[in-house]
Amino acid sequence: MTKKFTPAPWPRHLRSQEWFGGSGRDQIYHRGWMKNQGFPHDLFDGRPVIGILNTWSELTPCNAHLNDLAQRVKNGIYEAGGFPVEVPVFSASESAFRPTAMMFRNLAAMAVEEQMRGQPMDGCVLLVGCDKTTPSLLMAAASTDLPSIIVTGGPMLNGYYKNERVGSGTHLWKFSEAVKAGEMTAAEFAEAEASMSRSPGSCNTMGTASTMASMAESLGMALSGNAAIPAVDSRRRVMAQLTGRRIVQMVKDNLKPSDVLTKEAFENAIRTNAAIGGSTNAVIHLLAIAGRVGIDLTLDDWDRCGRDVPTIVNLMPSGKYLMEEFFYAGGLPVVIKRLGEAGLLHKDALTVSGETMWDQVKDVVNHNPDVILPAEKALTKSGGVVVLKGNLAPKGAVLKPSAASPHLMTHRGRAVVFEDIDDYKAKINDEALDIDETCVMVLKNCGPKGYPGMAEVGNMGLPPKVLRKGITDMVRISDARMSGTAYGTVCLHTSPEAAAGGPLAVVQNGDFIELDVPNRRLHLDIPEEELAHRLAAWKPTHDVADSGYLWLHQTHVQGADTGADLDFLKGGRGAPVGRDSH
Numbered sequence: 001m002t003k004k005f006t007p008a009p010w011p012r013h014l015r016s017q018e019w020f021g022g023s024g025r026d027q028i029y030h031r032g033w034m035k036n037q038g039f040p041h042d043l044f045d046g047r048p049v050i051g052i053l054n055t056w057s058e059l060t061p062c063n064a065h066l067n068d069l070a071q072r073v074k075n076g077i078y079e080a081g082g083f084p085v086e087v088p089v090f091s092a093s094e095s096a097f098r099p100t101a102m103m104f105r106n107l108a109a110m111a112v113e114e115q116m117r118g119q120p121m122d123g124c125v126l127l128v129g130c131d132k133t134t135p136s137l138l139m140a141a142a143s144t145d146l147p148s149i150i151v152t153g154g155p156m157l158n159g160y161y162k163n164e165r166v167g168s169g170t171h172l173w174k175f176s177e178a179v180k181a182g183e184m185t186a187a188e189f190a191e192a193e194a195s196m197s198r199s200p201g202s203c204n205t206m207g208t209a210s211t212m213a214s215m216a217e218s219l220g221m222a223l224s225g226n227a228a229i230p231a232v233d234s235r236r237r238v239m240a241q242l243t244g245r246r247i248v249q250m251v252k253d254n255l256k257p258s259d260v261l262t263k264e265a266f267e268n269a270i271r272t273n274a275a276i277g278g279s280t281n282a283v284i285h286l287l288a289i290a291g292r293v294g295i296d297l298t299l300d301d302w303d304r305c306g307r308d309v310p311t312i313v314n315l316m317p318s319g320k321y322l323m324e325e326f327f328y329a330g331g332l333p334v335v336i337k338r339l340g341e342a343g344l345l346h347k348d349a350l351t352v353s354g355e356t357m358w359d360q361v362k363d364v365v366n367h368n369p370d371v372i373l374p375a376e377k378a379l380t381k382s383g384g385v386v387v388l389k390g391n392l393a394p395k396g397a398v399l400k401p402s403a404a405s406p407h408l409m410t411h412r413g414r415a416v417v418f419e420d421i422d423d424y425k426a427k428i429n430d431e432a433l434d435i436d437e438t439c440v441m442v443l444k445n446c447g448p449k450g451y452p453g454m455a456e457v458g459n460m461g462l463p464p465k466v467l468r469k470g471i472t473d474m475v476r477i478s479d480a481r482m483s484g485t486a487y488g489t490v491c492l493h494t495s496p497e498a499a500a501g502g503p504l505a506v507v508q509n510g511d512f513i514e515l516d517v518p519n520r521r522l523h524l525d526i527p528e529e530e531l532a533h534r535l536a537a538w539k540p541t542h543d544v545a546d547s548g549y550l551w552l553h554q555t556h557v558q559g560a561d562t563g564a565d566l567d568f569l570k571g572g573r574g575a576p577v578g579r580d581s582h
C-alpha cells in the first residue's frame with residue numbers, strides 16, 4: 001500500500017538559513033560573498049534556495065546544451081519565489097570516459113551527495129542526460145533525501161543515412177559489423193557516422209539515456225512527459241521552466257525522494273522498462289538507487305515484475321523508430337497508462353508533481369499505434385529483463401529478450417573463452433580461431449572489479465568468418481554490461497564476476513554451456529566435483545590498483561547483482577547541516 005504524503009506547514013525555517021539567515025558573523029560571511037554576484041539582499045530572506053545541479057560538459061556531448069536549460073530552470077524557480085543557484089557537478093560522460101563511465105558513476109554520486117549536503121541548498125534540480133549522469137545524481141539525492149526533481153536534456157533528433165533512420169549506437173554496431181563483413185566501405189562508414197548525431201541531446205534510441213530518463217519519470221522523480229521531448233524542441237525548455245517552478249513548492253511541502261522512491265515506485269519502473277524494451281543497465285542503476293533509500297529491491301524483483309509485460313514501444317534497438325517519434329506518439333505517459341489499464345501499475349504511487357502516477361496519465365492519448373503498439377502486436381510478449389541462474393551464475397545474470405534471437409533462447413554450445421577484453425581483441429579476427437555459430441562466446445574479467453568498472457563490452461562482435469556467412473547473432477556470456485543501444489542473445493552481469501572468483505572464471509575452451517531462457521537457467525555442463533576443483537585452484541588474473549580512486553573502487557565495489565555500488569555508500573545519510581568553520 002502506497003503511503004500517504006502530508007505536506008509540511010509553510011513558512012518554516014529552512015536549512016539554507018543556517019548559512020544565510022540572521023546577523024551573526026558566519027551568516028554575514030556567507031551572504032556577503034554571494035553578493036559579489038549581484039544578488040539582492042532579499043533573496044536571502046528565508047525563501048527556498050534551489051541548487052541546479054548541472055552535468056554540463058563539452059566532454060559529455062549529450063549534455064552540452066544543458067546550460068541553456070539551466071537558465072529556463074532558473075526562470076521557473078524565480079517565478080515561484082525561490083532562489084536558484086547553478087552548481088556544476090561531476091559529469092560522467094559515456095562516450096569519453098576511460099576505462100568506462102560506469103567506474104565513475106559511484107564517484108559522481110559520492111561527490112554530488114557531498115555537494116548537496118555541504119552547501120546551502122534546500123532542494124535540487126538534477127539536470128542530467130547522458131547515461132550515468134541520471135543514476136549518479138539520483139543516487140546522491142536518495143542519500144541526502146533533500147527535495148529533488150529530475151529534468152533531462154532530451155534525446156537527439158532522428159538521424160538519417162541514405163534516407164533510412166539511423167539510431168545512436170544501434171547503427172554503430174550494425175555499421176561496424178558491416179565494415180568487418182566487407183559490406184560497407186570506410187568512406188560510407190564516415191558519412192554514416194556523421195548522419196547519426198545531427199542535433200544536441202542524448203542517444204535517440206531506447207538506449208540507456210532514454211531508458212534512465214524513462215526510469216526517472218516512471219519512478220515519479222520527473223514531471224510527467226519529460227522523458228521523450230527532443231533536446232531541441234521548444235517544449236523541452238518549457239519542461240525545464242515548469243520543473244523549476246515545481247521544486248520550490250516541493251521544498252515548501254518537504255516532498256523528499258524517500259516519499260517518492262517506494263517499493264511500489266520501483267516496481268512501476270521495472271514494468272515500464274519491460275514495456276519500453278529498456279536497457280539492461282537500468283537493472284544495475286535501479287538496484288543501486290534502491291540501496292540508497294533502503295528499499296529491498298533484488299534481481300528476483302526484476303524477473304517477477306517484468307515477466308509477462310509485453311514490449312510495446314517500437315523503438316531501436318528492439319524495434320524500428322526513435323525517440324522523436326515516441327514523443328510525437330504521446331511518449332511515456334501513454335505507456336504508463338497502458339500498464340495501468342492492464343493492472344500492472346501501482347496507480348496511487350506518489351510523484352514529484354504531488355499527484356499520483358495514475359492521475360497524471362489517465363487522460364493521455366496514443367497518437368501513433370505503430371510506435372506504441374497494441375498488446376497483440378507487441379515486439380515481445382514477455383519483455384522484461386530475464387534473470388538467469390545456475391551453476392555458471394549463482395547470483396544471477398541478465399538477458400534482454402526483446403534484443404535477443406528467438407532461436408537461441410534455448411541453446412547448448414561449445415565454449416570459446418576469452419580471458420579478458422585484450423584476449424578477445426587479439427583473437428576474434430583470427431581466421432584460425434576454432435569457432436562457429438553454434439559456439440558460446442565467453443568473456444571474463446569485465447565485471448565491476450575486473451575491467452574495472454564493468455564496461456559495455458558484453459555484446460562482443462562476432463568473428464568475421466561467422467559474419468561472412470550472414471550470421472548476425474550468437475550466444476555470448478560475460479560479467480560485462482551491454483550498451484542500451486546494442487542487441488543480441490547476450491547473457492550479461494554474470495555474478496559473482498570472474499575477478500571475484502565466480503564460476504565464470506573457470507570456464508575452459510571446449511566446455512559445454514546450456515542457456516535455457518524459458519526455465520531461467522545458465523548451466524556449465526561439467527561434473528560438480530570438477531567445478532569445485534577448478535574453483536579451489538582459481539587465482540585472480542586481473543590487475544589490482546594500489547592507490548587512487550581505482551583502488552577505492554576495486555576494494556569496495558559490490559557485485560552487479562546488488563547494483564555495483566560502493567559498500568560504504570549504501571543507505572541514506574540525510575543532509576544534516578554541519579559545523580561552521582569560521
Ligand code: FES
Pocket residue numbers: 062094095129130131168201202203207209
Ligand atoms: Fe551519452 Fe548515449 S552516449 S546518451
